[in-house]
Amino acid sequence: MSGESCIVVSLDKGYDKLEWSFIKDILGKANLPDNLIQVIMSCVSTVSTSVLFNGGCLEEFWPSRGIRQGDPLSPYLFILCMDYLGQLIQEKCEENIWIPIKAFRGGPAFSHLFFADDLVLFARADHTNCSAIRDVLDEFCAISGQTISDSKSRVYFSPNVDRDTKESLSDILGFQSTLTIGKYLGIPIKVPGSSTRDFNFIVDRMKQKLAGWKASLLSQAGRAVLVQSSLSTIPNYVMQCTHLPGKVLDGIDRVNKNFLWGSSESSKRMHWIGWGKVTKPKGEGGLGLQTAKGRNLSLLAKLNWRFQTEGDSLWAKVIKSKYCSQQRLRSRNSDKLPCSQVWAGMKKARTVFQNGTRWFPGRESNLSFWFDSWTSRGPLRQVVQGPLPLESEKLKIRDVVDESGWNWDLIPFDLPLQCKKEIQAIPFAITTRSQDRLTWVGAKHGDFDLQSAYRLAENLGAVEPFHGKWVWDLKTLPRIQFFLWKCCHNSVGVRERLAARSISTDVICPLCLSGVETISHALRDCPIIKDIWI
Numbered sequence: 001m002s003g004e005s006c007i008v009v010s011l012d013k014g015y016d017k018l019e020w021s022f023i024k025d026i027l028g029k030a031n032l033p034d035n036l037i038q039v040i041m042s043c044v045s046t047v048s049t050s051v052l053f054n055g056g057c058l059e060e061f062w063p064s065r066g067i068r069q070g071d072p073l074s075p076y077l078f079i080l081c082m083d084y085l086g087q088l089i090q091e092k093c094e095e096n097i098w099i100p101i102k103a104f105r106g107g108p109a110f111s112h113l114f115f116a117d118d119l120v121l122f123a124r125a126d127h128t129n130c131s132a133i134r135d136v137l138d139e140f141c142a143i144s145g146q147t148i149s150d151s152k153s154r155v156y157f158s159p160n161v162d163r164d165t166k167e168s169l170s171d172i173l174g175f176q177s178t179l180t181i182g183k184y185l186g187i188p189i190k191v192p193g194s195s196t197r198d199f200n201f202i203v204d205r206m207k208q209k210l211a212g213w214k215a216s217l218l219s220q221a222g223r224a225v226l227v228q229s230s231l232s233t234i235p236n237y238v239m240q241c242t243h244l245p246g247k248v249l250d251g252i253d254r255v256n257k258n259f260l261w262g263s264s265e266s267s268k269r270m271h272w273i274g275w276g277k278v279t280k281p282k283g284e285g286g287l288g289l290q291t292a293k294g295r296n297l298s299l300l301a302k303l304n305w306r307f308q309t310e311g312d313s314l315w316a317k318v319i320k321s322k323y324c325s326q327q328r329l330r331s332r333n334s335d336k337l338p339c340s341q342v343w344a345g346m347k348k349a350r351t352v353f354q355n356g357t358r359w360f361p362g363r364e365s366n367l368s369f370w371f372d373s374w375t376s377r378g379p380l381r382q383v384v385q386g387p388l389p390l391e392s393e394k395l396k397i398r399d400v401v402d403e404s405g406w407n408w409d410l411i412p413f414d415l416p417l418q419c420k421k422e423i424q425a426i427p428f429a430i431t432t433r434s435q436d437r438l439t440w441v442g443a444k445h446g447d448f449d450l451q452s453a454y455r456l457a458e459n460l461g462a463v464e465p466f467h468g469k470w471v472w473d474l475k476t477l478p479r480i481q482f483f484l485w486k487c488c489h490n491s492v493g494v495r496e497r498l499a500a501r502s503i504s505t506d507v508i509c510p511l512c513l514s515g516v517e518t519i520s521h522a523l524r525d526c527p528i529i530k531d532i533w534i
Contacts, residue, residue, distance in 0.1 A: 003125040003161035004101045006181060007133065007173065010152035014117035015074060016066040018081060019145035020045055023067070026080050043073060065145055075116075082114050085140045089121075097132040099124040107321025110314065115185060125161045130172040154178040187238055196245045202235045203251040209234065210259060220260065221478035224287050227256050232290065239296045241303060243345035252292035260289075270501075272491035279458075285466035285489070290454060297457035298450055300349035301356065305448045307346065308357075308438050319343060352456045354378065356449075360437045361426075365397040367436050369411075376422055384413050487519050494522050 023044060027037045044067060050057040067074040089112050092098035100109035101122045113120045123129040141147060153175045157166050170177045181189040188198045209231065215223065235252055238244070244252075253275060260278070262269040279294075280286025310316050323343050335347065359367050359374040367374055370381040370388060374397065377383060392412050400410045406424065408415075415423075439446035455461075468488030471481050486492050495517040498504040509517040511528045523529065 003158040003165075005123055005125040005130070005158070005161075005169065006156045007121040007123075007175065008154050008156075008181060008184070009119035009121060009137070010149045011117045011119065012147045012149040014146060015069055015078060017145045017147060018067055018078070019065050019143075022144045023077055023081065026077075026084055029084075030080060040073070040077075043071075044077070078116070081144060082117075082119075084144070085119075085136070086112060086114065088136045088140060092132050092136055097128060098136070099129055102321075103318045104322035104325065106325075108314065108317045110318070118185060120184065125157050125165065125169060127169065127172065130169045134173055150174050151176075154182075156181050187242065196247045199238065199242075199244050199248045200251075202238060202244070202248060203255060206231055206234050206252065206255045210255070215259060215262065215264075219479040219482070220262070221482035223260050223262070224289070224482065225478070227260055228287075228289055231256055231259065232295070235292065236295070236299065239292075239299045241300075241342050241345060243300060243341070243348040244292070244296055246293075249292040249296060256289070256292075270493070272486060272493070273489050277489065280460070280464075282472050283466060283469050284460075284464045285468065287485075291458065294454050294458040297349045297352050298453035300345045301352040301453045301457070302448055302450060303342075304346050304349055304353035305357070305438070305440070319346075349457075352453055355456050356440055356442075356453055358439055358441050360439060361397050361401075362435045362437065365401075365436050367397045369395040369397050369400060375419075375426065377419065380415070380419075383415065383419060388412070487523070490519060492519050492522075494519055496521075 020041065024037065024041055027040060032040075047068060048060045048062055050060045052058075067077055089098060093100055093111055098111060100111035101124065102109050111122055113122075121133060123133055137148060154177070155170060155173055155175045156178055157169070161169075166177045183189065188201075213226070218226070235244070257271060257275050257278070258264065261271045263271070275291070277285060278287050279289045279291045282288045307316050307319065311320070319342070323339060339347075354373050355378075357373060358376075359372055361367055361374055370384075370393065371379050373379050381388070389412055395410070400407050406420075408420070437446075440448050440452065442452055443449040466488075468485065471484045471488060474481060474484070483492070491497065495504060495507045495509070497519075499507045507516045509515050509521060509526055512526050515521050515526065517526075524533075
């Protein structure tokens with residue numbers, strides 16, 4: 001059996017080298033009106049450029065090709081031009097000269113992925129396919145004016161391709177063979193699995209961000225804003241499709257809380273309030289920050305949501321064909337079988353997703369009677385103990401219900417009476433809606449809600465009342481609000497709190513020398529402080 005190849009192609013200055021004649025031909029093939037094509041080409045070709053040298057502009061010159069960076073029209077023109085490359089690839093695939101690959105037998109075939117100027121090509125690893133790939137790239141470059149950086153492009157072969165074949169095919173392509181794909185769109189693609197070292201770049205990037213800030217000049221309220229708006233957003237992109245290792249998640253939290261309380265590698269500061277309280281919503285006594293683990297799981301729950309609601313997209317079809325086949329689902333150890341880091345992350349967040357969603361069946365429902373969450377109890381499989389008969393595992397809702405009602409005789413188990421009543425009370429859309437509808441429980445319009453998913457991931461449960469939430473309603477400076485918030489948690493550095501943490505033994509107020517210096521004493525009860533207020 002022949003192996004497979006994945007080619008990462010790097011275009012050399014894609015915007016700057018597009019031929020204007022090629023752009024005009026592409027616009028014509030897109031069936032745009034001639035007058036619109038003339039207007040577009042006028043915008044493209046009437047550009048003048050000047051070089052800034054020693055504080056002044058040199059004489060203008062006029063380029064003969066390329067499109068401008070930052071022009072709102074440029075991305076659309078570039079996508080149209082790259083679509084032509086996709087058409088060339090499709091022609092080779094239809095001629096069976098270029099054989100696309102499949103993630104699983106019977107799954108959808110795919111030959112290329114384009115994202116702006118990031119190109120990834122997939123094909124069978126043999127001389128015919130690699131020659132076809134090189135021919136397509138050369139033809140496209142000759143017509144469009146694009147050039148490929150052979151030194152930056154690389155090809156990854158599947159493990160069943162021997163060394164001699166790899167060298168031969170690499171020579172045909174003109175690209176170096178690599179043992180790992182590296183990063184694609186900023187996310188490390190490692191074969192197989194993932195480790196802490198692969199994702200340490202996230203923590204390093206957060207530390208680099210901190211290096212440019214003068215943290216010592218910021219108030220704690222200002223730091224809290226930066227943690228929420230800047231630091232915490234750095235890992236979000238990778239978190240959307242990967243479950244990060246525990247050490248990386250701990251490292252992200254450590255960077256956030258150290259910055260919040262002013263700690264650094266050289267100097268340690270007191271963390272007056274635990275991270276568990278800080279990461280609660282403001283209405284429950286926290287600052288509204290989020291833990292890295294909870295954020296990661298909530299974003300992966302969103303990926304599960306997209307997997308269910310975007311079933312016609314290529315990525316969903318590929319994952320469904322590989323990991324949701326009947327053969328794999330029937331396996332006793334299906335959850336332990338090797339899988340991609342995307343599917344592994346989706347499995348980690350499956351509980352959050354299931355707890356937050358509910359299906360509403362429609363006409364000819366394809367929902368599983370036992371395994372899908374379509375009742376208030378969740379999946380009915382949790383109600384029944386013991387194994388299910390094989391024929392019952394495939395039971396769909398449409399098999400046991402029609403316009404006349406439920407046919408309980410088709411169910412091999414006698415469900416509890418209360419469970420039956422709850423099922424019969426479900427507003428069944430058997431005559432009004434043709435498709436099953438997935439909803440997020442508690443959301444206003446039934447769409448996915450990230451905050452709700454985070455609460456489920458953190459097991460926050462019901463809202464806990466916090467008597468100090470009036471602090472955030474005060475019309476005052478944020479740093480004063482932050483100080484009052486610390487007072488509500490009895491976490492200000494007065495002598496009584498320092499003694500409680502074994503930092504000091506003297507608890508007497510240094511001003512009046514007559515009472516224990518608590519927060520209330522320092523702000524209100526001390527005689528000297530009273531004189532100040534009066």
